[in-house]
Amino acid sequence: MKGIVFTEFLEMTEDRFGADTVERIIEESALPSGAAYTTVGTYDHRELLRLVGQLSAATGLPVPTLVRTFGQHLFGRFTQAYPKFFNGVGSAFDFLGKIESYIHVEVRKLYPDAELPHFEYQYPGPGRMDMTYRSRCPFSDLAEGLILGCIEYFGQPIELARTNLDEGGGTAVRFSLTQRLPQR
Ligand code: HEM
Incomplete structure (x- = not known):
């Protein structure tokens, strides 16, 4: 997993829970890298899981x-x-629909050793989109957060439902998005 993901995680932790918490979770995680992350370096994704596990222990949040x-x-x-990925994109469905065919393709050019998930898309009806996430890494919760962030960013009334496809292992999940109709 690229260092940028770790540095962002530690920054978010510092903003929300303070520098002491960052120090504490790094110490308790006893990481092989020593948490000396550079944005372009590549580290074992299990280090992120350890850090999150320690943050959960420190904050009591799941x-x-x-x-x-x-x-x-x-x-x-x-x-x-990455403003260029947002040029001319007018909706959350538009943006999310391009992750597999465009965004992560460009990410792969920037970082040839990135570990990226796969998405399959289905459009079961008007105002609906299903995205099936599959990865070697158990980061479906990260995908869910990214999708929620995207919905928030475009400010559209979209409901998100999730179906686990691997008994909760976090490596295969179908996300179903439904555009809510405006209330009359
Ligand atoms: C501007 C938009 C985006 C950029 C620049 C981007 C870039 C990246 C990068 C750099 C990684 C790390 C790869 C690695 O650590 O080796 C990554 C991983 C990932 N991306 Fe994206 N991404 C974008 C949008 C999204 C969105 C909207 C989703 C939502 C579903 C998504 C889902 C994921 C997930 C779940 C991973 C973790 C690796 C895995 O699960 O296998 N990405 N992405």
């Missing part, structure tokens, strides 16, 4: 909640760091 919140935060950072 791991899935923390990972989802991180996904939302990360989406906000992506909007600042």
